[in-house]
Every structure is written in structure tokens, then in C-alpha cells.
Amino acid sequence: MNSLLHLASSDLANLGVGDWGYTEEPLSQSFLNFIDWVRSGRADDLSYLTDHRCELREDLRLVYPDFESALVFLFPYPRCSKKSTHSRVASYALSFQGKDYHTVIQERLQMILSELKLSFANLEGVTSVDIKPILEKDLAVRAGLGWIGKNSLLINLKLGSYFLIGSILLNKKIAEFKKAKTYLMTDHCGSCHLCLDTCPTSAIVEEKRFLDVKKCISYFTIEQFKESAAPIGYQTLTENIFGCDLCQQICPWNQKVQMIDIDQEKDRDNQLIQFFQRKSLKEIYQELSEMSNREFRRVFRSTVMARTGRVGLMKNIAPYLK
Secondary structure (H helix, E strand, C coil): CCCECCECHHHHHHCCCCEEEEECCCECCCHHHHHHHHHCCCCCCCHHHHCCCCHHHHEHHHCCCCCCEEEEEEEECCEECCCCCCCCECHHHHCHHHCCHHHHHHHHHHHHHHHHHHHCCCCCEEEECCCCCCCHHHHHHHCCCCEECCCCCEEECCCECCEEEEEEEECCCCHHHHHHCCCCCCCCCCCCCHHHHHCCCCCEECCCCEECHHHCHHHHHHHCCCCCCCCCCHHHCCCCCECCCHHHHHCHHHHHCCCCEECCCCCCCCHHHHHHHCCCHHHHHHHHHHCCHHHHHHHHCCCCHHHHHHHHHHHHHHHHHC
């Protein structure tokens, strides 16, 4: 990993950065594909993607009017080992000691931005972690960090796809970064269909490289907060109740990279592992049913589980108890 000015490779590694890239291109390359996804109804009721913010994703200058360049960072996270007793919760949610990745990565990006300001006069910028109306995977492609796989995920040659994306939009072009990071990565999916063959709900639309969210397990288990019917094929899984890593687990590019597994036996301070991985689904369901919504928010407010909520998680567990 290249150093970032006076932030050495070791400094970036200590902040959890696995790779980084730079681009000065404000326009999204996949915006028309995104619009097609929205207009075809495959975004379902994800209002934060389909409302007035939809059009903002075409041009970074609509999000940050002073935009001149962007730094994009990949933050790898450990995966749930195939040897684990359960894979109920997506790996990213169990990472960072169970804390919400938005908060953790946002703090790290702010630290990087503060360091950059020491090197460049009048440098300003804004950070983004899956919150602002930005097509972040597209931005990462423009920064030379990978390609969009058939499963719609960004795939990086060095890291596979087990990472989260964070970016900093800057008000200056920085020649040193452009010189260091100018390559674009070739699509390396080829004729592989493993992700499509593995998805039990047939949510992957291969020719468009996007998902039909109404069939997507992650959408059902994370974004559907109230009682709703599970997509056909959901019950064939083994206790997935928050997110889904199936298309990542099977991807050859994740077999090629050296990855760290979450040690669920040693990670005793992780409240998500303690609550969701060490009990039967019947026990989890019972505890959730005895909680009030207020108590659930208090217990899980610093985790990604807070988004789905108590009722949403109970909805996810119910099909396995029938």
C-alpha cells in the first residue's frame, strides 16, 4: 500500500485502510444503469435511493459544489469463518467490535482529512461513508480500486470484496495523488457464475450487475423493518437473520486473498456475537419479544442492528421457527 504524503503505509494500516485511490472525475459512469434499476422497480421502496436524492448521484458537484478531486479508501473487515457454528449475521456487522461502521470509519476519515490539511493550504473536504447520495462503488472504480462484479459488489484484486468504502471529497486537485494512483482495473469476473448459482432467491441480475432487492436476503433482513413476506428461497438458508454473505463466500476472488476470520470464541466484548451467535434462535426471539422498543434501542443503539430494529429482527427469525 502506498503512503499518503506523510501518512505512511503503517499509519494507513493502523487506521484499517487496505487500499486507496484517487480520481478527479465527478461524473458517475454507471448512473444510467442506476436510473434503469430505479425505474424498473428493482429498488422497491428504498426511498433514500429513489427520492429527490436519486438525481444527485450523477455528479459529485451536486453533493459537494467545491469538488475537484476525491480520495477513496477500502476498509477490509474479517469474515465469519466457514468453521463457525452459525453464520446468522453478515460479517461486516460483527466487525469493529460490533460497533456501527459508519461511526468508526467516519472518525478515521476525519483523521486522514485533518492530516491532509496540514500539507495543503486552504484544503477543505467532506467525508462520506454510505450516507451521502454518492454511487460509492462507481467512485471507487473511477479511483482504480476494482470492478463491479456480477453480484453488484466492488471487487479488488488484493482484497476481494470483504471491505467497506469511505471517501473524502476535496476542493483541490492534488498532483502527487494523481501520479501515484491513475490506473483502472479490468473486469476479472469472466464466465464465472458461482455467485448467481449460489444465491437461493435469484436476486442477482447478471446482465445489469445489480440486484432485484425484492428478492435480496440482505434487503429483507436489514431494510424491511415491519412484517413482510420473505423472498422465495429464504427458508432454505441456515439461520441467516441479518444480511447475507453467500455471494461473497463463494466468490473466487475472496478465495485468492489472505483474510482474517472473526474469532467468535475470543471476541467476548462483541455484544452482537454474545447476543446473536451464542443462543438458539428460539432464545433470541423470546428475549426480543420481552424487550420494549426503547430497551432495544438502548442496548443496540451503537450497532448496525439499530437500523432494522426489534420488530424487524423478530420478523427475520420467525420463518425458521415454523
